[in-house]
Amino acid sequence: MKNPPAYHHSFQNLQENDLGFEQVFERIVSFMKGDPKGNFRLMVGTDSQVHKTHTLFITGIVIQNKGNGVWACITKMKFPRKMTHLHERISLELSLTEEVVSMFTEERKNELIAVVLPHLYQGATFTMEGHIDIGAGKRNKTSEFVKEMVTRMESMGVEPKIKPNAFVASSYANRYTK
Structure with missing residues (x-):
């Protein structure tokens, strides 16, 4: 299933509902501009929960300024x-993550990088990660999929993170699937 079903993206967090991606992007830019010398990680990850009649997928976008807070939706x-x-299920989780990651076009990524660029010598950083809710441990049912999923992330130019480092998928998004 290369292309997941297209649906209208509406983003939310505890403060705001029904944000379009443009608004989400503006929030991220202004969060970064608040401390342009920061160490930023932009992370996208999806988790799912199987319910009686449906399966709920939650994709989280988190911009973290290490040691200085986070904005998420x-x-x-x-x-x-x-x-x-x-x-x-894991494949669809990844497709949904890919879909959101692809909204961060080259232009948009360059806009984010431009915020920290003048401050690189003061230690400012920006990375983008794709968080995959799988683990490579021997006893982990998902370990056989790791290579495939990690490769898919890398091909999008995003740094893949798996458990225990995939906290956007495994804890942030997970909270909303219940």
Whole structure:
């Protein structure tokens, strides 16, 4: 399933509802401009939860300024059936992450980099990560998918993170799937 079902993206957090991606991007830019010498990590990850009649997917976008706070939001997608096959579910989680990552076009990424660029010598940094809710541990049911999913992330030019470092997928988004 290369292209997940297209749906209207509406983002939300505890402060605001029904944000379009443009507004989300503006929030990220102004968060970064608040401390342009910061160490920023832009992270996108998806988690899912199987319910009786549907499967809920939550994609989180988190911009973290190490040691100086974070701004975050989520978007939800309800899939109209129980998705019991792990590979299918993880693959769709990744497709939804890819979809949101692709909204950060080269132009937009350059706009974010431009915020920290004048301050690189003062230690400012910017990285973008894709968080995948899988682990490579021997006892982990998802370990066999790691290579495939990590490769998909890398091909998008995003640094892949898996458990225990994939906290956007495994804890931030996870909170909203219940």
